[in-house]
Amino acid sequence: MAGERVVEAMADIAPDLGRYIVEFGFGDVYCRPGLTLREREIATIAALTALGNAAPQLKVHIAAGLNVGLTRKEITETILQMALYAGFPAALNGMFAAKEVFAAHDAEGTVAAGGSMRRDTSN
Amino acid sequence: MAGERVVEAMADIAPDLGRYIVEFGFGDVYCRPGLTLREREIATIAALTALGNAAPQLKVHIAAGLNVGLTRKEITETILQMALYAGFPAALNGMFAAKEVFAAHDAEGTVAAGGSMRRDTSN
Amino acid sequence: MAGERVVEAMADIAPDLGRYIVEFGFGDVYCRPGLTLREREIATIAALTALGNAAPQLKVHIAAGLNVGLTRKEITETILQMALYAGFPAALNGMFAAKEVFAAHDAEGTVAAGGSMRRDTSN
Amino acid sequence: MAGERVVEAMADIAPDLGRYIVEFGFGDVYCRPGLTLREREIATIAALTALGNAAPQLKVHIAAGLNVGLTRKEITETILQMALYAGFPAALNGMFAAKEVFAAHDAEGTVAAGGSMRRDTSN
Amino acid sequence: MAGERVVEAMADIAPDLGRYIVEFGFGDVYCRPGLTLREREIATIAALTALGNAAPQLKVHIAAGLNVGLTRKEITETILQMALYAGFPAALNGMFAAKEVFAAHDAEGTVAAGGSMRRDTSN
């Protein structure tokens, strides 16, 4: 899903970059044995929070984390821990990214359920 | 262990910094529920590899990762994945840090075992 | 004030992060002897300008700097100096953050004074 | 052009910063022999893409690159290559910056040509 | 002093870089009114600690800080505070840099005083 959007976004400017991300990123690296997908998303959420200069990609991976079974709490714990290694601003901005993704997720859940509240209770 | 060394290193220059790291870092954050210690070390190794400007602390956490049960492969997979998010130099330098820690670990194992080879086979 | 807003913003997602920032950041670190609050805000404005990836927090600390008695000139001098250590883009973006905070400050001053112009003349 | 805008933007807050950028940046450094202007813009686009925390300045230099004769392809190749050294998020965000600049360039071209399509075909 | 060493180090490879640092850095920026030299060194020590990738220059500015009258405690407080904004590894590595500079300062003091202990007691 995230891969499709990247391919689409790059189609008219740098299609090979989209292709590399899908083939090398998703194809080669994420499929490797040795870590579970949950662990891989923890690593990526940690790194993008710490780097602090890639908010769009952090949001993509917070959503991806939910998709591979991370709870909201596991995601916020990963982000919170980054305060130790990259400072409080990085952790705060990571948390704001998570708030946006969680809110979008709630909104989608509501729509998908035909208006009935189907809150994600994984937090 | 790592905490003790930090406290000692800071004792004559900034003892409170050592205390904050132990109390806030180890006491408050690492003891929180929500993530296992293995997952917390994956997050930290990922972040320090990606940031690329804290080699001594990365080595401390690679050793800490081994202590909480991460295999060498899980550690190298975490570092390798950072090539996607922080580039190949960051991943390479993370791997050089891991080589040093693994070699020191092997040397200690040899000494501890009275000279008989007791290789860590977790890789 | 800034502390209250952080606590509020984190209340529904990671209340402990808000608490840590207030307790550890404001409680432990900013209350330490050895530097005046003016000097502490100079240090923070310098660091956040140089890091260049935490605009919201930089704005909070530019406002905090005004509150603890830094003049606008002292703040812009601190930001300008970062051109030497982090390059011109970091200094420019820090200056844009200051422009926003100063403008908001002017607007508040105008409102507070019932419409009469009460410009901050500290620059 | 870019220089004029910087001088103007800094006029009411830090006029000397604008002056330093023009005198030191454009006056001293860009006029030096040893590299062509095309090569200097390649270097700057590469660096600002890799740093990933100065999107406004990256856009200024993508436009400057077009002005000194870089083709769109040369610009996107420079940005793509940064995936190797700063990771995919940095390259993606650099590419999004280029998309904006190219689109603005197309729009200006259309306006300048009185509504007739005058597409930049340098890509 | 620091300026002379930079000029010398760059003499055979990039003399203009040395000249720019002296003329622009020391000549233009540090001589500006608006901040004291003490405050300028606090800003620089904070920024270089937070950036975490310029240890040699951080050491130069810790020594410069001592020369313009900062006490050791003021320097270590500035570095400690960076834990909040750039994480504990950055603060720790800044503190290790300070330890080196303070030790060199003590050694020089001992030599200068003809072997009699003349400890800097500003801490």
Add this chain to the structure above:
Amino acid sequence: MAGERVVEAMADIAPDLGRYIVEFGFGDVYCRPGLTLREREIATIAALTALGNAAPQLKVHIAAGLNVGLTRKEITETILQMALYAGFPAALNGMFAAKEVFAAHDAEGTVAAGGSMRRDTSN
């Protein structure tokens, strides 16, 4: 050459990382049309100087730059220009890396020429 060394260095710890760098980095990216190898090395030297946390890789690419025909002056101009975008410490540390590579190059030249001075005069 650089590729071979990376493959060798990673052979016992993460052979796939070495393979990815050669296949993806050198195979896919550097062979792309659109930029000359000289231009690609200018971009890489600029980026690694600006990032400031990958000295070993910067040295590899300064040497690679010489191999693809960049003069020493073109390399030092690229590094000097980074003072504008990443600050003077980054430029200085890039220049120290270049000094090391140029000195090693001179030493090799002397050895290869059987002891007769064969100085690189490209500067």
